[in-house]
Amino acid sequence: MTNQKFFLDTQGQFLEIAKILNLKPEIVEELKEPQRIIKFQIPVKMDDGKKKIFFGFRVQHNNALGPYKGGIRFHPEVSEDEIKTLSMLMTWKCSLAGIPFGGGKGGVIVDPRKLSRGELERLSRGYVKGVFPFIGPDLDIPAPDVNTNPQIMAWMTDEYSKLKGEDCPAAFTGKPLEMWGLAGRNEATGYGGVVTLKKLAEIFNLNPKETTLAIQGFGNVGSNFAQFAFKAGFKILAVSEVDGGVYVKNGLDPEATLKCREEKGKISGCYCVGSVCDLSFGKGISNKEILGMEVDVLVPAAVENVITKENAPKIKAKYVIEMANGPVTSEAENILQKRGIISVPDILANSGGVIASYFEWLQGKEKKLWEREKVLKGLSKILEESFEKVFNLAKKEKINLRRSAEILAVERVVKAMEK
Structure with a gap:
């Protein structure tokens, strides 16, 4: 997908919401x-x-x-x-x-x-x-x-x-700690994604120990998501990065995988169970293959437009958590919905980073340091409340989570514009 198509796709989704909400033409033009x-x-x-x-x-x-x-x-x-x-x-x-x-x-x-x-x-x-x-x-x-x-x-x-x-100090966020950076900011997006994973598990009665995950993307977001999901008891079968990834049948240890990557320069060959990494534990997997894996939850955490109308019919996961920005195209979203696959949209799933940025901005303006525990607790509260609002509207209106999230988001902006 070209970047122009990416824009028109996103703009088109907004125009659909504008019709549903019957927005005034001048509001639509501005937004x-x-x-x-x-x-x-x-x-x-x-x-x-x-x-x-x-x-x-x-x-x-x-x-x-x-x-x-x-x-x-x-x-x-x-x-x-x-x-x-x-x-x-x-x-x-x-x-x-x-x-x-x-x-x-x-x-x-x-x-x-x-x-x-x-x-x-x-x-x-x-x-x-x-x-x-x-x-x-x-x-x-x-x-x-x-x-x-x-x-x-x-x-x-x-x-x-x-x-x-x-x-x-409040002019930028994501700064080093010694320049009024925020404790917990580095892991906030991945942590927030796992907050939504836990809410998903709670609503659909998923037992973490029996729930399998595949994560495409093992940078800051993907690796932090993997570590928090692992600590919460979820079973991670595969992770991948640009040059390919690893599949471990019995579930991999993300922390050991990260250490192995630091030593080798890439995760290929890092088949780590517990603190031990051994070639006999798993096999290599491509970025393309990871998307079609038989897992409960698929987590695209790398780049946009990886789930498209071409590969959406081949997705075997029951749930998708969009940790990258725009990883699922609108055509693919429709296919997933028809197939009964529940996709948690990016504007909800990966918002932990911007929520933490808000806390850092407040910290910079007030010049009062926030503790990491306070940051993660505040982040969890906001994300859990957002998830419940999105899920309840989706259930009430019989729409998918993306449509529900976009309706709630656009409504709030429009109310502010009309004040």
Whole structure:
């Protein structure tokens, strides 16, 4: 799926909700496109002394509920349409969670693996210079995303504070702990996903010990999801990353798998049960194969558009938890629904990160440190309440969880716009 199709697909889902809610034409016009698109050049002095131009984006979809909120990704395939789509999804995600933020997203077209640490710092600071007039603690609060991390947020926060002439820890979230970063922020998205998994298990009477999982994507989100699910007693049969994955018939240990990957550089061959990793415990599996596995719960936690109309008829899982942004296309969603497969949408399942970002923002404004236990407890409460609202509406209206989540999210934004 192209990024343009990704945008039209997401926009089309909103237009369907607009019809259901009978929204006024002027509201539809405002919400179907972002309020602002910022495209800019970022000149960076490279280590060889030459200047290279990179292209950056910041898209601000809607701020009816509060400042724009959303990550910044560094990736060679970043495009305006992709960032537009993700900014719209952030509006719905923040709304559904009931936090006082609107939706935004940013990106730079770059392969950060090809930059030195110095070049990466200069690019990060250059990004802030390019968007400085449009961001800030009460305007738009960026955060990490694909290929960005607490160190990059530290450089960006420092650059923003320099330009502003004062210390501004609430201007960015996802920062290191020593710069008013939040305890628990790193694992928040994965942890939140497991909160929704537990609610799913509770509602459908699933016994964790007998419930099998396959997780596509073993980065920050996928690996944290795996570790919290494992601690909760769920049985993880397979995990995968870009270069392929591992299948362990008796269930793998995600912590041992992570340690093995650190040593080997990839998870291929890391068949770990308990603290022991042995080739006899399992076999290799591809990203494509993991999607069609016979498991109870499939967790796409890598990239968008991996479950499509082509492979949706072959999904054997009974439940899907969307930990990536937009991993299931709208055509695939319809196929899954017809087949009786329950899919927990991304705007609910992976909202733990933005909820934790809200806590970090509050911490930065108040300059009072939050304990990790308080963060995870607060996150659980918000996600459990959101899940129940989404599930109850879906049950009442006989609609799928995505449609229910989108109705609740759009309704809250529209009420704020009409005040």
